[in-house]
Amino acid sequence: MKEIRLHGRGGQGAVIASQILVNAFVIEGKYGNSMPFFGFERRGAPLSAFVRFDDRPIREKTQVYSPDCVIVVDPTLRSAVKVFDGLKGERIAVLNDRKAIDQIDLPESMPESVNKVGIVDATKIAIECIGVPITNTSMLGAFAATTGWVKLDSIVRSFELFLNPKLLEGNVKAARAAYEAVQVRELVTL
Amino acid sequence: MVTEQVKHTSNAARGVGKVTVMDGNKAAAYGALLSRVQVLAAYPITPQTPLVEYLSQFVADGALKADFVEVESEHSSLSVLHGASLAGARTFTATSGQGLALMYEPYNRTPTIRLPIVMGIATRDGISPQCVWGGHQDAINVRDAGWIQLFVEDNQEILDTVIMAYKIAEHPDVLLPVNVCYDGFYLSHMADRVEIPPQEIVDEFLPPYRPTHQILDPDNPMSIDPLTPNELFMEYRYKHLQALQRAKQVIADVDQEFASLFGRGYGGLIEKYRMDDAEIAIVGIGSPVGTARVAVDRARDEGKKIGLVKVRALRPFPREELVEALRNVRSVGVMDKNVCFGWGTGVLFMELRSAMLGVPKPPATVGFIDGLGGSDITMEHYARAIAIVDDSANGLAHQEITWLGLEEE
Structure with a gap:
């Protein structure tokens, strides 16, 4: 079983992204589930969502405290929330940032907590493809490229179950663009 | 009444359905849809709210041929179902926390007039300290109002248990309402892999509701829940309690029958x-x-x-x-x-x-x-x-x- 934690802010679609991800795993014949952290529902407030997937039924009904991967939908969250806490296993971080991968100022703790990082300017891609800075679908494209755990096609096919039909085309474009654009680097652990 | 081996994957060839992803509220809505409910009345309340939206959508899309009565409170939603159930309809509603509290009077009347209504409770803690989140306190607080209360573990079990609940509620040995209690947020808002059983097999499992007991029929008028004195009251109470005890065997039998058709059993009363x-x-x-x-x-x-x-x-x-x-x-x-x-x-x-x-x-x-x-x-x-x-x-x-x-x- 692998565990994924998504970090976003209210209104950025992190919860829907977690549901799309579950559907993508199920399309591929796996089991998966996701649940949001149930806090105060406010636009802009930090929130998280938890995804688990496996070849066997998922039985745990708890939050994810030790993720194999974190997806950080909003670049400003890294200074507000301990997004890398508890990483285990492959220790992958998929980040939304406009900086190039060698220019990004990662927190000091990061080389110890993250093994592999994928960075994409999801905000720019979302504005170009959808017209609004809603980065959830772009980040899913970046997730697929960075982790290799799920096919981009399975993610894109899952959009129609969760997204407004009018926004489908733009979101598919955004996911594909982020899949291509994400820069992936293995970090040297100290 | 207990099965040691519970199958969580379907292997009953005819009962295998389509696999998809849905949250617990949608699983409850699908349970009602597949049970071919005829009258719905519900008032939205966190964390049950999406369920009301899903049911409205099903009716608007024509997927569910039912009357959806928009009510101004939970007291009305269950009271509307009393009338519908007495007229012979299969009915469904759901609520949570404060909504259940506002429903207290018709809630207590539902089992005593022996109406086989099925109601979801997306369980919620509180009422105070003010809280919208999960906890079993709402359903627990009304555990001795005379309903059957079934608690479930995941979204598949929500869908399957709503269908089973009608078979239990409408059984002539029982004729009591059933609560399907699923954890607020933990299940109501959890997206999970769920298999939707084929409609034709659900139809085979759950034939249409044909009331033979309490019916509002203009050709055959009957008075429902009149002032009930002394010994008659005691007799009604006694029979109600007996029916609730008889439900144990029915719950176990219905679970076994469900398992034989759909490949998923849950053990009946316990697992x-x-x-x-x-x-x-x-x-x-x-x-x-x-x-x-x-x-x-x-x-x-x-x-x-x-x-x-x-x-x-x-x-x-x-x-x-x-x-x-x-x-x-x-x-x-x-x-x-x-x-x-x-x-x-x-x-x-x-x-x-x-x-x-x-x-x-x-x-x-x-x-x-x-x-x-x-x-x-x-x-x-x-x-x-x-x-x-x-x-x-x-x-x-x-x-x-x-x-x-x-x-x-």
Whole structure:
């Protein structure tokens, strides 16, 4: 079983992204589930969502405290929330940032907590493809490229179950663009 | 009445359905859809709100041929269903927390006039301190209003149990309403893999409702729930209680029939997990049972002879089944997501302890309270609980009731 934690802010679609991800795993014949952290529902407030997937039924009904991967939908969250806490296993971080991968100022703790990082300017891609800075679908494209755990096609096919039909085309474009654009680097652990 | 092996994947060829992803509210809505309910009335309240939206959508799309009555309160939603059910319709509603409180009067009347209404409760803690999050307190507080109350563990079980609930409620030996209680947020908002059973097989399992008892028929007028004096009142109460006890066999039978058609059974009143050679056990109810399975597996890997008993039916209380399931264990830990104010314990703990009265060499019982107000019952909390149960089995000192969420602070 692998565990994924998504970090976003209210209104950025992190919860829907977690549901799309579950559907993508199920399309591929796996089991998966996701649940949001149930806090105060406010636009802009930090929130998280938890995804688990496996070849066997998922039985745990708890939050994810030790993720194999974190997806950080909003670049400003890294200074507000301990997004890398508890990483285990492959220790992958998929980040939304406009900086190039060698220019990004990662927190000091990061080389110890993250093994592999994928960075994409999801905000720019979302504005170009959808017209609004809603980065959830772009980040899913970046997730697929960075982790290799799920096919981009399975993610894109899952959009129609969760997204407004009018926004489908733009979101598919955004996911594909982020899949291509994400820069992936293995970090040297100290 | 207990099956040791519960199948979680479908292998009944005819009953295999389409696999998709949905949250618990949608699973409940699909259960109502596949049961071909004819009248719906519901008022939105967190965390049940999406269920009302899904049902409205089903009706608007024509997928569900039902009258959806938009009401101004929960008191009205259940009262509307009283009329519809008395006119012979299969009916559905759902609520949570404060909504259930506002429904209190018709809620109490539903079972006494023996209406086979099925109602979801997306369980919510509170009412005060003000809280929208999960906890079993709302459903627990009305456990003795005379309804059947079934608690479920995951979204597939929500969908399947709504369908089974009609078969139980409408059974001539029962004729009582059923609550399908699913954890608010933990299940209501959890996206999960769910198999939608084929409609034609559900139809075979659950034929249309044909009332023969309480009917509002202009050609054959009858008075429903008139002033009921003394001995007649006592007789009604007695018969109601008898019916609730008869429901035990029906719940078990319906589960077996469901399993034979769809390949998924849930054990009826309770489910035993790894209990064969267990020396200690955890007893749980609702969605935390899923986490408990993993905790039990891990403790088994460490060499502990531990099992798990899941309580599906809180009402009627599976007294004999629990006594039988736990007769060979030395100590039992009960996980409650509610409180019993009168005893300073959880309700399930106190009821299990009552069930053990008079049993020769009963197991020690240890109580745990956790998961109130949406707090997370973690794997570490279960590990701690198991350690305490182990201490109790070994005669070591331990508290009778441990509040797991508060211990760490």
